[in-house]
Amino acid sequence: MEILTGNELMSGATVYLDRDGRWVEELQQARIFGNEDLEAREAALAATRKTLRIVSLEVETVTLRDGIIYPDRIRERIRAEGPTAPRFDRQHLDEDGHVSI
C-alpha cells in the first residue's frame, strides 16, 4: 500500500494527498493506493506536478493497522509527527498554503 507525500512550497510543511484530491497535513487522511490503483496514482502524481506547489513529491509505502496508517520508514513516521528531539510541533500550512488537484 502506498500514499503520496511531499512538502508544500511556501511553508515547506509535510503534506499528504487525501481522498478528495487535497494536500493536507494529516497523515491519517491520506488516500491509500493499492496495487490495482497504479493508474490513479500516476494521474494524481501528474496532476500534482502540474500545480507546481508540492515539492519533494514521494510515493511512500505504508501498512494499515486497525485502520491506522503506519508508514514503513522511520523517516516518514518522523516526518508525520515533527522532530522527536528537541520535540517541536511540525510545520503547518499558511492560510494560503492549501493545494488541491
Added chain:
Amino acid sequence: MYRYDEFDAAFVQERTAQFSDQVARRLTGDLNEDQFRPLRLMNGLYLQLHAYMLRIAVPYGTMNARQMRMLAHIARTYDRGYGHFTTRQNIQFNWPKLRDVPRILADLASVEMHSIQTSGNCIRNITTDQFAGAAADEIIDPRPVAEILRQWSSLHPEFSYLPRKFKIAMTGATADRAAIRFHDIGLQATTSKLGEIGWQVWVGGGLGRTPMIGKMISGFVPHEHLLAYLESILRVYNRYGRRDNKFKARIKILVHEEGLDSIRQQVEEEFAHLKGGVLTLPQEELDRITRYFAQPDYELVNQTTVDVAREKIVNPPYGRWLERNLNAHRQPGYVSVTISLKPVGGAPGDATDTQMDAIADLAERYSANELRVSHEQNIVLPHVKVTDLPAVYAALVDQGLADGNAGQITDIICCPGLDFCALANARSIPLAQELTRKFQSPERQAEIGDLKIKISGCINACGHHHVGHIGILGVEKKGTELYQITVGGDATENAAIGDILGHGFVADAVPDAIERLVDTYIARRTSADEPFITAYRRLGKEPFKEALYGNA
C-alpha cells in the same frame, strides 16, 4: 574584523535582490522546482524533512555582537526562537518560510552576512581555529589569509562548478583545533628555516563514506604564493576529478587513486606557470587585510592568573568551568572563554534567541566585541580579562550557558540527524541527549577527563564520527535505527580514523555500550593523567572490543 568593501556590499545586495526576484517568480509559478532548486541551494536554502532550512555562513567562525544579535532577531522573527550552530562554524535555521527568506537575506546583508556558498559544488566557508587571533600557541592569526581565500574563492569563475564541494580549513597554531587533516585542503602555519612564516599544505583529507587523512603536499608555501599554489591544486582537481561518479568525485579519491607524488608533480607544473603571476599576494594587500584583524586594545592588568584550585573548593561549578572552559591567551591577563552549547539533555549546538542576545552583550562588554563559533558547536569569547571572569560566568549562569564541560564526554558534536535532515538514516540528537544525561555527574566527567564523542546520522559524517575518540554512526537496517560505534579517532595533529569494532547497537543499548568503553579505559589507564585516546593507542582494540561484545 573584516568590513565589506564596496564590491562586497554591492555584490551581496545584488544577490539578495536577485534571489528575491527568483522567490517571487517561484511563488507565481514562473519558475518550477527543477529551475528553482539550484537557485535556492546557491543561497543556502535547503528543503529538509519538515520545512526549509537556511544555512548562513559565518566566515572562518568570526562574528561581532551586532551580527549575533541579527541572528537572534532572525530566530525570533522568522523562525522558532533558536538556531543551530554547525560543525562548519555556520548557523542553520530549521523553520523559515519561503516568502520570508528574501527578507532574512536582506537583514543578514545589513550586518555583512549572507548564505552564499553554503551549498553546491563550490569552495565552502573556510573554517579555522576557534581561538584564532587569541591563542597563546599561535604562530600567526590565520584570519587575514582566510579572508583573502574567501575573496579569492567567492564566485571564482573556474571553481563554481567543481566536481564536488570543496572544503578548506586552516590553523595558525601548532595544535590543530580545526581538523585540517580532514579537509580537502588543510593549511597549517609554519616557520621556515629562515624564520619566515608560511603554510604547510595538506591535501585529500575528508570524512564521509571514504574517510581519509590528508597528506602533506608541500611543507612550505610563503604567503605571497599561497593563492597561486591553491589555485594550482584546484586546477588539477578540476581537470581530473571524477564528475561521473559522486562517490569518487572528492579530491581525496583523486589523491588516493592517482598517488600523492603524481598529484604533487602536476600541481608543481601548474604552480610553475602561475607563480609570480596575477595571483601573487602583495605584502601591502596582506597588510591591508591584516589591519581589519588588529588585536584589540588590551589593558595592562595586574592579575594575570586565576586560582582554579581555590575556586573549585569555594564554588565548585565555577571552579569546574574555569578548569575546563578557558584557553590560554597570547596577552597576559586575558583568556578565551568557551561558552558550552552542550547542556545536559540539550541538542548540541542549539542556542535560543535570548541566549544569542546575551552572548552578544557579553562580547560587547567583555570580549572586544568579538565572537567565534567553534567546529565543536560551541561559542567562544576570544578576549576576556581574567578579572572579568566572575561577571562573565554569572551572566552565563543566568542564561543556562555555564556548563563547565568543554572537551569532556558531554561536549558532544552531533549532526541534526533524522529529526531534521532529509539525508539521514537515523536520529542522532536523542542519543546525544541520553549520553549527556547518563554522564551528567561532574565528578564522573572529571574522572573520565578528555573524551570526545561525535555522532552522525548518516555516512556523510557531518557529526565527524570518524574522528571521535568514540564515534557513533546511525544506520537503518530493516526499519530500525542502528548505531555503529568506532573507537580511536582523532581530529587533531595526531590524526586518526576510528576503528569499527563490531556490529551496531540499537539506540537503547548505546549508552551502556559507551559506559563499558569508558569503564574499560578507566580500569586500564596507567594513571588519571593518561587520556582515553592515549590509552586506546597503547592498549589497542582488543580490550575495547571485549567491552562492547564480550570475548565470545
